[in-house]
Amino acid sequence: MKLHAQLAAALAVVAIAGGAEAQQRDQIRIVGSSTVFPFSTAVAESFGAKTSFSTPVVESTGSGGGLRLFCSGVGTEHPDIVNASRRMRGSEYERCQENGVREITEVRIGFDGIVLGAADRGAADIDMTLDQVWLALAAEVPADDSCSSFIPNPNERWSDIDPSLPRQRIEVFGPPPTSGTRDAFVELALQDGARHIACMDELRDTDRDRFEQIASRIREDGAWIDAGENDNAIVQTLVNTPTAFGVFGFSFLDQNSDRISAVNIDGVAPEFENIADGSYPVSRSLFFYVKNQHAAIIPGLVEYIEEFTSDDAWGEFGYLTDRGLIPLPDADRDAMREASVNLSAMTQSPE
Numbered sequence: 001m002k003l004h005a006q007l008a009a010a011l012a013v014v015a016i017a018g019g020a021e022a023q024q025r026d027q028i029r030i031v032g033s034s035t036v037f038p039f040s041t042a043v044a045e046s047f048g049a050k051t052s053f054s055t056p057v058v059e060s061t062g063s064g065g066g067l068r069l070f071c072s073g074v075g076t077e078h079p080d081i082v083n084a085s086r087r088m089r090g091s092e093y094e095r096c097q098e099n100g101v102r103e104i105t106e107v108r109i110g111f112d113g114i115v116l117g118a119a120d121r122g123a124a125d126i127d128m129t130l131d132q133v134w135l136a137l138a139a140e141v142p143a144d145d146s147c148s149s150f151i152p153n154p155n156e157r158w159s160d161i162d163p164s165l166p167r168q169r170i171e172v173f174g175p176p177p178t179s180g181t182r183d184a185f186v187e188l189a190l191q192d193g194a195r196h197i198a199c200m201d202e203l204r205d206t207d208r209d210r211f212e213q214i215a216s217r218i219r220e221d222g223a224w225i226d227a228g229e230n231d232n233a234i235v236q237t238l239v240n241t242p243t244a245f246g247v248f249g250f251s252f253l254d255q256n257s258d259r260i261s262a263v264n265i266d267g268v269a270p271e272f273e274n275i276a277d278g279s280y281p282v283s284r285s286l287f288f289y290v291k292n293q294h295a296a297i298i299p300g301l302v303e304y305i306e307e308f309t310s311d312d313a314w315g316e317f318g319y320l321t322d323r324g325l326i327p328l329p330d331a332d333r334d335a336m337r338e339a340s341v342n343l344s345a346m347t348q349s350p351e
């Protein structure tokens with residue numbers, strides 16, 4: 001197996017962690033995204049049941065928090081894998097490099113959609129546009145059609161934005177700033193929604209920094225409530241608050257379809273096929289990142305990657321699709337599996 005040569009070379013990094021320290025942990029430690037957490041947990045449980053290795057420990061810390069832990073150094077006191085519901089940023093890659101985490105394999109595992117869901121079964125009959133979502137949740141909105149000045153968001157009810165929307169108060173439970181879901185929602189829903197407004201799109205062309213500042217800021221007057229990293233907790237909160245909406249990944253909608261429904265965005269329903277083909281506007285890729293320098297000191301690290309990237313797990317009919325993962329196309333999946341099991345390291349900083 002091509003992997004053996006790379007593992008032999010990786011033995012040289014044992015000195016980084018120290019021979020005695022290398023014996024201190026025999027479980028893979030995984031941190032990061034709450035969205036990827038249920039997929040990673042399912043693989044960890046299968047891996048522990050099918051192999052002689054210990055079941056990996058998976059922690060839901062949020063993408064940002066997980067990447068900080070992952071990039072903090074090499075050695076058994078640091079995580080081996082970080083899950084992320086967005087791509088690693090260039091600044092995070094540089095922090096890894098500065099702290100000695102120089103060999104990192106990026107594994108794109110599939111797709112997910114970010115939904116605006118509610119316990120009200122009628123949510124599936126609501127059609128919102130991205131600009132309406134932005135006008136509901138932005139901290140400031142244009143004072144007029146010129147975008148020459150901005151005012152604190154005056155919209156209190158959804159119907160204040162458009163009479164066709166519900167008359168209920170704007171109340172949205174969503175992930176905190178450390179969450180990759182929050183980052184992706186800001187980029188894909190709020191920034192894109194702002195661009196649907198003509199003067200905001202012009203502002204983006206003339207003053208990109210100003211545009212991103214205005215388009216990305218979420219209101220802090222109670223209309224948006226940070227609900228922690230646990231998307232299951234958001235779902236439960238919605239059940240207890242039927243007039244509210246929540247922002248979370250499609251997999252949690254899929255797993256709770258008996259209790260939660262979601263609005264259509266720009267006329268497209270958040271469904272498996274629509275996310276897979278990219279027609280649902282708020283779709284994204286999901287990732288995990290491997291600290292290659294730990295392959296020689298943490299038992300089962302490569303074997304865990306092999307399990308995750310097996311057809312039984314992430315394939316079209318794998319057990320992860322039963323949990324809501326939208327798989328990569330066959331050719332992309334094959335290429336990603338080969339790169340990941342061979343620990344092909346990233347060669348440059350992400351954009």
